[in-house]
Amino acid sequence: MLDLGKIRDEIDVTDDEIVRLFQHRMALTAEVAQYKIETGKAVFDAERERQKLEKLTGEGTNAFNTKGIQELFQQIMSISRKRQYQLLTENGGEEMTDYTQVDHLPTHGRRVVFQGVEGAYSFGAMKEFFDDTITSFHVDTWKEAMEAITKGEADYAVLPIENSTAGIVSDIYDLLVEYPHYIVGEQELPVEHVLMALPGAKVEDIRTVISHPQALAQCRRFLDSNENWKTEERLNTAAAAKEVSESGDLTMAAVGSPYAAEHFGLQILKEGIFDARGNTTRFVIISGQKRFVKDAQKISVCMELPHQSGSLYNALAHFIYNDLNMTKIESRPISQRKWEYRFFVDFEGNLSDPAVKNALRGLQAESAKFRIFGNY
């Protein structure tokens, strides 16, 4: 019979030895960091790591151990890099970003563009975020709103990025990648969809319901409960309301905001037709200026990772290791590169915080492509 106590004693001695060696290795890592700070050499040396893994896995005596050695040393080297990024940050290595910190966003009297028309949700979000000193104008598409920033026609754009029921607005993610603009703020707006029609119309007479595809998706359960209704997509909820108001057609209804109903003189046939209570859309405020307010609490980044096993895991380790709380992760396909994805991560923090700088330094160095969309 084996003696468990004795075996465990030996495991304990072995573990003490591993800890001693680990700490010795980390001390050496600090010396490497010192060398890199002095010479400007990059922390991450992929070729050296590849060679190390090749040699060490070659020493595994069976397939299971070989795989274990690989995982173990990937982790050890990743920890070693993180320590080096930390030392770089502490020793005032080159600034990570060229964002300018401001006390408040300059919004007084600025020009703001939104997609859709007066009465649409983007318009509502804009009203909530900005004060009455702004001048606003609207465009038909989200892309045109981005263009207005590029051309300097607007200082800010208001774009919907996510709905608590229907999920992300994927086009906006793609536009954020396409344009070199920044997120400088966000605004949540509760979505309260109503079914609206011309004065005098009755629910029983309705045949066609029009709205923005996302609004239709949000009310799917309600809409599906009426077999006689056919749904049609429109550019935005307010445009749908406007169309109904001009149609003279008592069989047509629109799904949209109560203020669109009011704006276009429609009657509300049914309130509270959204599927989820607390249905909220989150809008981002886009600017061409690289600014962040000093009390900004959320950072959005985008990264393209090498197409290999473990790369996402290693990237996310930078958040975990720096005690940063990730609030969101999304992936979108990279066009032209079949089955490859870029990742969008939101996490809590401010660009002036050393832990944030540290994580960003690591992510920047180890991603194939990396961008900070903003801190807000």
Ligand SMILES: C=C(O[C@@H]1C=C(C(=O)O)C=C[C@H]1O)C(=O)O
């Ligand atoms: C320690 C170094 O920095 C990094 C960490 C490595 C490691 O822990 O072995 C290897 C290569 C570098 O990516 C080094 O450059 O030697």
